[in-house]
Amino acid sequence: MEKLVGDDLQEGMIKWRRDLHKHAESGFLEMRTASLVAPYLESLGYELKWAKDVMKAEERMGVPSEEILDAHYSWAEQNGADLDWLPKFKGGMTGIVATLQTDKPGPVLAYRFDMDALDIQEDMAEGHMPFENGFASLNASKMHACGHDGHTSIGLGLAKALMDNKEKLAGTIKLIFQPAEEGTRGAKSMVEAGVVDDVDFFIAMHLGTGVPTGEFIAGNSGFLATTKLDVAFKGVASHAGGKPEEGRNALTAASSAVLALYGIPRHSAGASRINVGVLAAGSGRNIIAPLAEMKLETRGETSEINDYIRSQALAVLNGAAAMYGVEVEVDIVGEAKSSMPSSKLVEDLAAIAEESPYFTKVTAWSTDAAGSEDATYYMERVKELGGSATYCIVGSDLAAGHHNERFDFDEASMPAAVDVLLRSAWNLNNK
Secondary structure, three states, X not given: OOOOOOHHHHHHHHHHHHHHHHOOOEOOOOHHHHHHHHHHHHHHOOEEEXXXXXXXXXXXXXXXXXXXXXXXXXXXXXXXXXXXXXXXXXXXXXXXXXXXXXXOOOOEEEEEEEOOEEOXXXXXXXXXXXXXXXXXXXXXXXXXXXXXXXXXXXXXXHHHHHHHOXXXXXXXXXXXXXXXXXXXXXXXXXXXXXXXXXOOEXXXXXXXXXXXXXXXXXXXXXXOEEEEEEEEEEOEOOEOOOOHHHOEOXXXXXXXXXXXXXXXXXXXXXOEEEEEEEEEEOOXXXXXXXXXXXXXXXXXXXXXXXXXXXXXXXXXXXXXXXXXXXXXXXXXXXXXXXXXXXXXXXXXXXXXXXXXXXXXXXXXXXXXOOOOOOHHHHHHHHHXXXXXXXXXXXXXXXXXXXXXXXXXXXXXXXXXXXXXXXXXXXXXXXX
């Protein structure tokens, strides 16, 4: 079986990946990344849409403050961004859709690639390959610790491979470069802008997730629906010794809420989760705390189960606030659905992967829990409109687990991903 990715393209993807890793940008800050992705796609001959043409600004969740957005824009200006394209992505509108029209009849096929890094400080020590090879993140507390630098590079590699083989393709192919997958914040804004409303086949992919190099999973149905919430309890400060009765204690309200949140009954229909990851309150030992801030998430095996956990959590938060006479403000800063891949597309993609020389093991289905993913927004929209969708896993050996400061993946998995996705375009759009 012939490998479809040449040495030049493989080397190009490694170069892209290492540059993106070194210049890690987290959700809605992918301004430098987008400013480099767009002109490359344009140079290949793709039709491009970006920013407000592919994103609904009001549907974004967890957008950084204007101060952070402006500061990062200045950083991108000084760190290798394409200065002609950079202004187009100001303000966190960093989505891009590249379209290849083959001028032959056929379906519309879309692939999604996420671009964002995480707010994690990368390990700067021997034994960590990006550090030893000089491409560890320049940005303090920002790191590609989930492989999205690889995903973006795979998207660029696929773009080149598709254009090089345009005469063998039919129909229309869309490449979706998405911001802010981490925290499940970015997909909804692109879905609501209609980027997949004409799509017949949708494929999202991820490197690793515990699957080793040389293996491929055509359909992962283990993603949990989720809601991310930022909560602020607002009370009244007073002297804890002199006038405690005049205070309204946000700290005690928040503490009581935490205990009650973990007491929410589980759901009999499937797995459910809740976690309070951050709780911060108070300013001094002799002051009734006027403010407590909390970050929490709910998850469910299905969207319905997550809706149940979320509604129970909101009841707890409001009840704790009422009990202590404080106000509570809740902001939903991320959300994703559950979604089952389309059976026929999974079967077809598994058969396609069997033809790739990169894979020694191909599995059609996996139900292993894999956290949450906002690609499910695209999947559900495509299926609602009569199309088919799946989420596949390209195996990659990892130096450490996802979201770990020593995370790194096997760069040999990138040509494997391009190979199978290119084969899927040949097969699905020529049926």
